[in-house]
Amino acid sequence: MKILEHIAQEIVEKTSEILDFPISITDNEGYIIGSTDKDRIGLFHQPSLEVIKKNVMVDCKSELEKKILPGVSAPIKFNNKVIGVLGIVGAPREVEKYVQLVKNQVEMMCQEAFRNEMVELKEKMVEMFVHQIIQYKEKGSEKTDYIHQYAKLLEFDLHKDRACLLITINCPSEIKSANKEREEILGSFQYFQKEVLSFLNLIFHENKDDIVSLIDFEKYIVIKSLPYQKSYLSLLESLEEKLKKINSFLETKYHVSASISAGDISNSLQGISESYQNAVKAMNIGIKSNQESKIFVYNERETLLWMLPKELVPDYRNKLLKLVTPLIEHDSYEVLSSTFVGFCKYNMNLSEASRNLFIHRNTIIYRLEKISEITSLSTSSFEHCMLLYTAIQCYEETKQKSGV
Numbered sequence: 001m002k003i004l005e006h007i008a009q010e011i012v013e014k015t016s017e018i019l020d021f022p023i024s025i026t027d028n029e030g031y032i033i034g035s036t037d038k039d040r041i042g043l044f045h046q047p048s049l050e051v052i053k054k055n056v057m058v059d060c061k062s063e064l065e066k067k068i069l070p071g072v073s074a075p076i077k078f079n080n081k082v083i084g085v086l087g088i089v090g091a092p093r094e095v096e097k098y099v100q101l102v103k104n105q106v107e108m109m110c111q112e113a114f115r116n117e118m119v120e121l122k123e124k125m126v127e128m129f130v131h132q133i134i135q136y137k138e139k140g141s142e143k144t145d146y147i148h149q150y151a152k153l154l155e156f157d158l159h160k161d162r163a164c165l166l167i168t169i170n171c172p173s174e175i176k177s178a179n180k181e182r183e184e185i186l187g188s189f190q191y192f193q194k195e196v197l198s199f200l201n202l203i204f205h206e207n208k209d210d211i212v213s214l215i216d217f218e219k220y221i222v223i224k225s226l227p228y229q230k231s232y233l234s235l236l237e238s239l240e241e242k243l244k245k246i247n248s249f250l251e252t253k254y255h256v257s258a259s260i261s262a263g264d265i266s267n268s269l270q271g272i273s274e275s276y277q278n279a280v281k282a283m284n285i286g287i288k289s290n291q292e293s294k295i296f297v298y299n300e301r302e303t304l305l306w307m308l309p310k311e312l313v314p315d316y317r318n319k320l321l322k323l324v325t326p327l328i329e330h331d332s333y334e335v336l337s338s339t340f341v342g343f344c345k346y347n348m349n350l351s352e353a354s355r356n357l358f359i360h361r362n363t364i365i366y367r368l369e370k371i372s373e374i375t376s377l378s379t380s381s382f383e384h385c386m387l388l389y390t391a392i393q394c395y396e397e398t399k400q401k402s403g404v
Contacts, residue, residue: 003078003110003113003114003117004025004027004033004076004078004083004084004110005027005033006113007109007110007113008025008033008034008084009033009034009035009038009041010034011025011034011105011106011109012024012025012034012035012036013036015102015105015106016036019088019098019102021071021088021089021090021095021098022035022036022037022069022088022089022090023035023036023086023087023088023089023102024036024037024040024045024086024087024089025076025084025085025086025087025106026045026048026084026085026087027083027084028052028082028083028084029049030044030045030046030048030049030052030085031043031044031045032044032045033084036089040067043067045068045073045085045087046068047060047068047073047087048073048084048085048087051073051074051075051082051085052075052082052084052085055075055082056075057072057073057074057075057096057099058072058073059071059072059092060072060073060087060092069087069089070089070090070091070092071087071088071089071090071092071095072087072088072092072095072096072099073085073086073087074086074087074099074100074103075103076103076106076107076110077107078107078110078111078114083110086099086102086103086106088102122154123197123213125150125153125154126154126211126213127213127214128150129147129150129151129154129156129211129213130211130213130215130221130223131215132146132147132150133147133223133269133272133273133276134164134215134221134272134273134276134277135273136269136270136272136273137273144269147269154211155208156209156211157209158268158269158272159267159268160209160225160226160227160267161225161226161227161231161232161265161266161267162209162223162224162225162226162265162266162267162271162272162275163224163226163232163235163262163263163264163265163266163275164221164222164223164224164262164263164266164272164275164276164278164279165204165221165222165224165239165260165261165262165263165279166219166220166221166260166261166262166263166276166279166280166282166283167200167219167220167221167222167246167258167259167260168218168219168258168259168260168261168283168287169196169218169219169220169250169256169257169258170218170256170257170258189217192217192254193214193217195253196214196220196250197212197213197214197220199246199249200212200220200222200246203242203245203246204222204224204242207225207227209225209227210222210223210224210225211223221276223272226265232265235262236262236297239260239262239295240295242260243258243259243260243294243295246258246260257294258294259283259286259287259294259295259296260294260295260296261279261280261282261283261286261295261296261297261298262279262282262295262296262297262298263275263276263277263278263279263282263298264278264298278298279298281298281306281307282296282297282298282299283296284306285306308390308393309390309393309394309397310397312390312394317394320387320390320391320394321391321394321395321398323375323377323387323388323391324375324388324391324392324394324395326374326375327371327374327375327392328395330374332370335367336367336370336371336374337392339357339359339364339367339368340367340368340371340379340385340388340389340392341389341392342356342357343364343368343379344385344389348382348385350364350365371388375388
């Protein structure tokens with residue numbers, strides 16, 4: 001059994017620290033795979049075959065030519081099957097009182113190693129399954145069959161109501177430090193991921209239909225089941241408390257914090273993918289808007305407005321940028337454009353804009369008139385304001401991409 005091979009030497013070394021007798025472990029073919037004397041690893045141990053065959057403890061007599069040491073050998077079992085042999089070197093009557101104790105410990109360690117291996121295997125399956133879902137785009141493709149196979153293995157019903165949550169963590173600088181060796185960096189990454197994933201499971205994994213997985217080092221996904229009519233509303237209401245717990249954990253251990261975004265409700269493979277993409281959009285909008293809250297919920301109207309400049313064809317974008325160029329080149333562009341955007345945000349209502357922007361009403365009127373003078377666009381016209389607003393958004397996006 002491979003598990004015994006992987007942990008045999010570790011078992012021997014840990015047990016030898018407590019027991020003052022040399023120890024060895026052989027595989028189910030009689031070859032030593034763990035020993036206090038490392039020179040014996042790989043040697044064939046004839047008495048072990050008798051132990052495996054008869055499934056009983058046997059005394060071993062010293063045979064120097066066959067490199068057999070005196071002691072007691074006992075079968076190691078896993079799921080009622082003999083997978084190897086434990087040997088304790090010494091006078092048989094003296095060491096046999098320790099054999100059963102050590103044998104039980106070895107079998108327990110095998111069980112634990114097997115459970116850990118199964119947990120890791122399931123985590124990898126979930127991770128691959130999640131990546132396939134969030135990248136899903138086309139119906140009827142080979143990937144669809146692949147995803148359905150994984151769903152069946154994981155007992156994941158693709159047709160239940162669900163919503164995707166995205167948890168984004170700012171990357172710990174000490175872990176990313178360029179001064180660290182590659183192996184140390186990778187080790188830190190893996191430890192960080194395991195810790196965060198384990199904590200997020202505690203917070204979000206409330207029933208068997210929930211999935212929590214990592215996307216990359218900084219991003220984690222929760223595919224949350226919504227079994228009742230008001231489950232989505234309850235989920236959104238619980239996010240503030242959940243984020244407090246997450247950030248308390250992250251700030252205490254790693255001096256970082258997280259944000260959460262929520263996609264909309266879905267009940268299909270395509271829907272889960274779209275819910276995740278919408279959570280990503282909500283996160284991008286929330287981060288760029290510098291909101292005080294770090295919880296961002298997908299809102300289709302806000303998202304469409306945010307995406308508008310990104311979806312325009314290049315020729316149309318260029319025409320809009322040309323339209324706003326005189327304003328861009330003006331020395332007071334930043335002040336004028338921010339006042340205009342604020343004016344639009346507050347429904348082109350001077351009183352509301354003045355109150356929320358903390359600017360005197362007459363100052364806003366002056367700046368809007370200045371904009372009209374520079375651009376030849378009327379800020380009292382809804383159509384002109386719509387063109388100007390979109391043009392400014394296009395320019396700001398271009399500026400952000402160029403790093404200006």
